[in-house]
Amino acid sequence: MAKGTHDYQDDPRNAEIEISVNGELVPRDKAVVSVFDSGFILGDGVWEGLRLHDGGIPFLTAHMERLYEGARAIDLDIGLTPAELRQRIFDCLAANGMTDGVHIRLMVTRGVKATPYQDPRVTIGDATVVIIPEHKTPTRETVENGIRLFTVHVRRGYPDVQDPKLNSHSKLNCITACIQAAKAGADEGLMLDPHGFVATCNSTHFFIVRRGEVWTSTGEYCLGGITRGAVIRACRENGIPVRECRFSLTDVYGADEAFVTGTFAGLVPVREVDGRRLGHPLKTARDWQGAGPVTTRLAALYKALCEREAERS
Known part of the structure; x- marks a missing residue:
């Protein structure tokens, strides 16, 4: 499974x-x-x-x-x-x-x-x-095939309820988001903030690419992701425009590329959100061409950053 x-x-x-x-x-x-x-x-x-x-x-x-x-x-x-x-x-x-x-x-x-x-x-x-x-090594299929996201009804809440910046053992909101996405046939749940803007996924951070620019959420309603921060830094150090901003699902559906980040798998491309194929108007699963050029470049830059900043005892 x-x-x-x-x-x-x-x-x-x-x-x-x-x-x-x-x-x-x-x-x-x-x-x-x-x-x-x-x-x-x-x-x-x-x-x-x-x-x-x-x-x-x-x-x-x-x-x-x-x-x-x-x-x-x-x-x-x-x-x-x-x-x-x-x-x-x-x-x-x-x-x-x-x-x-x-x-x-x-x-x-x-x-x-x-x-x-x-x-x-x-x-x-x-x-x-x-x-x-x-x-533990991520499967090649995950990166080669990309993942599918489904926007769930479970929101990332206000910090006075349970601060989403806390990496706590209490993860029930993320678990219910994961369950809803799985029931919808997706790999992960895309979660919105209380205002309806895109926040993050249930276990990873979410990025889109539009016209050469990399966008991610403001960070107000998500964990301060270490991999997320490293990718943002890789963009800035290598002349790739990057924005931490509010954006809606309409922006997502019209994106050229999308990917998620996490400590385990690094960068993983997203091929589909809520049944919409990202990028070109593809018709079938066989048309998936793999990660886009910006995602591919950032994956290599992130790997180099990991190698450069691996701390030892």
Whole structure:
């Protein structure tokens, strides 16, 4: 079954990985947290997705800054300095003999509670810190075939309801968006902001290309994406016009190209939004010609940026 930009090639080595649970390396089938953990009970925590590339993690400092900023926002004490947490990540990778083609899920929750209740004051002990590294490579088909998006009714809300800039464990709005898109036969859900302008996708950030210009949302109603920021920077450093602006679905339907960004797959082209083929008036699936010229160039520039800014222990 397709899973959009997160489709991956199955790797048997993942059955034998060791997972870091509060600093202890545990075999995959024995890696567990308490049923009283804040993350399990309430989704109370923050997380990051990281990518290991040629022995280094691209933009690791930016990821760590976002993690600690999110933790401060919800008054969560991670209990480790950024340097200590970085070292724990690289120790886990070294223990697994990993050097490339790895996706890492770094999760921090408020910790174990004395009883199932939302008040942080009933938390006992320290934060729970879990690091899951897996051998994961995006499928070629995802990039070659592009993905289909469907505009869902679930909106990215105002920050006084739940700030979309928080990379929290509480992702139910994104999950319901994903479900609606899947039921419509699409790969991901395209989400609007409260004013009806395009915001982001349920698990990636969204860009369009119009007349040589790259457009993405203002960023007010989406997570401060690390890959999103890197692509914007790649545009500016290489003379590609880029705009962070409000735009509507009409702008999307008339776009020359579109793509989404994320830590796992990098840049993935979008071939269809709400049943509309982007770019030329194509008639059948066989007419898909692959990523457009701007998307193709940006994918190469992003890859070079990852190689240049991969941070090591």
